[in-house]
Amino acid sequence: MTSLTVDPLNPRVLARNYDYAQKNVRVLAMWYGCEIERMLELLAANDIKLSRNDRLQFGAEYRALQRDLSA
Secondary structure: OOOOOOOOOOHHHHHHHHHHOOOOHHHHHHHHOOOHHHHHHHHHHOOOOOOHHHHHHHHHHHHHHHHHHHO
16 A cells, blocks of 8 residues: 655645634634744745634734745
8 A cells, every 4th residue: 555645734734723623813822832933924825824713813814925925
């Protein structure tokens, strides 16, 4: 049997894991073992929309990251 290697930074995998984490940046950051700021950067870079709760907490930082990445 062949073992599949999954890239956790692949946009589709990242989006799916965000869903699995119940669209919670804090939980996803814990799963990935990184800081919340890094997780927001990954989500913004891959244009993965934040949940309503995450937008309330991190929306300004997320939008700033998206602007910086598109510049």
